[in-house]
Amino acid sequence: MIKRRTFLKSTGLLGALPLLTPRIGWAMDGQSDNILITVFLGGGADGLNIIAPVGEGNYFDLRPTLALKAPGSGEGSSLDLDGFYAMHEAMGKLHTRFHSGELAVVQATGLTSESHSHFDSQSLMERGIASEQNILDGWLNRHLALQADQDSVFHAVGLHDSLPVSLSGDYPAISMSSIAEFGLNAPQVLELKLSETLSQLYNQNSLLDVEAGKALDAMAEMRYADPAQYEPENGAEYPDTQFGQHFRELSQLIRADLGVATASLALHGWDHHDNQTQVLPGILAELSDTLDAFALDMGADMDRITIVTMSEFGRRAWENSSAGFDHGYGSFMLAMGAGVVGGQVYGDWPGLGSNNLVFSGDLDITTDYRTVLAELLYKRFGQTDIATVFPDLIAEPELGVFTA
Template identity: 40%
Template sequence: MVTPGTSERTAARLLRRPLEKPWMPRLAFAPPNIAPRGDTLVVIFLRGAADGLNMVVPHGERAYYRLRPTLGIPPPDDTKTKPEERTIDLDGFFGFHPSFQPLLDAWHDGSLAVIHACGGPDESRSHFKAMELMERGVADERGPASGWIGRHLASLDTGNSSPLRAVAMGTRTQRSLSGSVPVSALRSIADFHLGGNQHLLDQMRSTLDLLYEGDDLGKDTLSIMNTMQSMDPMIYKPAHSALYPETELGMALKQTAMLIKAEVGLEVSAIDVGGWDTHFAQGSTTGQMPNLIEELALGLSAFYADMHEHMDSLIVVSMSEFGRRVSENGSLGTDHGHGSMMMLMGGNVAGGRIHGQWPGLDEGQRIGPGDLAVTTDYRDVLSEVCVKRLNNPVVSEIFPEYQPRMLNVVRK
């Protein structure tokens, strides 16, 4: 126990062990080429293979309703259903699931874009394999073991020594973040708090000053820790009366917003949302899948409202490992498929548009056992985000052995 009479040397010895948390600096890294940072990147991974066909509905595609007689979302002009249960038309062919209604503000502002029939080259339809390859940003197992975000961070040193440069929101560090740049797993901002009464806190800060004297990384950590000591998600008041859902996603997005506003050096926030493996009782306009869509929409719309003044320096990416089979199954769900969709949100997104080439859903247009074909590789989208919004042109290091196409989904 640290008492008022404890010497600083003794206090240092007593405090060192309990203070060895993941966010404490341990190694100093010599900076490679330094360049200015770009946008703050927020990546939301929908784990379980999200059904892009019921999220952004091809209501102009007759085969969609023929193959999904129960799960298909009613078209915008279906007078047999309630208006709140119909697809929200976007462009005459595609429309939002009605649970995506909270995202309409961002869509109409031109700050939200969709890339449909999107995915990776892997056709294993295995969650584990597809997620691993996608997070590594490679086509097969022969690629580098590090993650694509980890390689982005390593290839663009912004001179940022913050322990919160890259944060995995939650208890798990995503594979996409793996690499040579340290990453913090942050379940709660409270994890950065030092506990104790004011006298003990003063003692601990004094001890930490002694431990990290002359260490710039340590000083940055102490400065950030002091900032975060006063941050509390429970009393945080979002801008524009934004209301985050009381879910893990809502808390992750709220804390991401708090870190950005606190200017603690956050460049990347990675967030997982599970539960998208809807083999059974998926639901059409109510039920399991609609609830997940609503949670995503409410979280993103709250983040959009809260961070409205920061949107020009923000890019949010939503993605999933693959999509679902076009035909519904006998359990009123959908099986593993191939193509899905991605969403981008930010002030410099070419929004209010559905990007990508639509392959169609007729028998001769589907692939494998009856899946939506992939016409846009997810690496095309992420490469453009890296080049135009993250200020990182070395996509050959981020996505090795891949030549991306620029799709003009974001502006420089």
């Protein structure tokens, strides 16, 4: 007779069990049904050519061939934000949302670590720490552990190939590369039979029985979800890219009322050491068009959804000889949706003069990215134990990016 643990291991389900939790009404007493979506821009996004300080002459001196054109300077000119900053022309849809008050920008922000390593910087950022220490869980996981008891299977979701570090830890979270691929590691013709067999095997009250039941609940929710049949609302059209489809599937999960409270997504491809003008417009359009489509699709539900973006570091202030930019320091963040005090660029501008740049010619950081996230967690999600979520954060004044 086959043992239950052996059976789970052979189907690939055993390793997933600690990531799942039962579906019950997710909102605790006194908690809202607000949703937080984080978007990681992997590769080191060039904040200076995305949210360009066109009001400072040093910007054009440092980037004589790659600086954005000033607003109103003809074809290909940037999009004015506030007279000093301008947005890349490829972000037209987000530019509209900025001026409608739905989108805010934080400039000269980021991870206050001297590391210029993609892996190390992303790891620190997702763990919510500024320097290496014995903290392995993610900041989002710590936030959720402080707030929630037993919640929906889909309370914390990562749309990634594997669980992101930010969601890793004691609090249960799940990850999927797509809705269609979420389930047992078995051919489709066998999956239903395997699920039925597992349900019969795991109908007791032991810890393993309970955890197996949780996993099966999650798969049952997904078995009848067909992304191909999902029709976005309000004329929304998602880009036909992995990032666009991840947001499309996230909208399906939210509309299905599965209890999504936190979602993590990523858009990679920002490491532009050369030929930036050939690649930056495309990825910016993908980001802008996807977030715009999601907001359009969600409609009134955006009143409870807040999206925030971040990147592991920015790019060097001056262009290199390959028509690109090397790894830098300060970057930018976007915040869109519920509770965002939009239409403004936040953060103290450090300047681009030779005495203002840090390290080997990098934009300085005047706002720790965690200061932005701490304000968001406190005002939108009632998080008061910021010291646990961000253990080594040095208190800074709030920027006022968010309201309750």
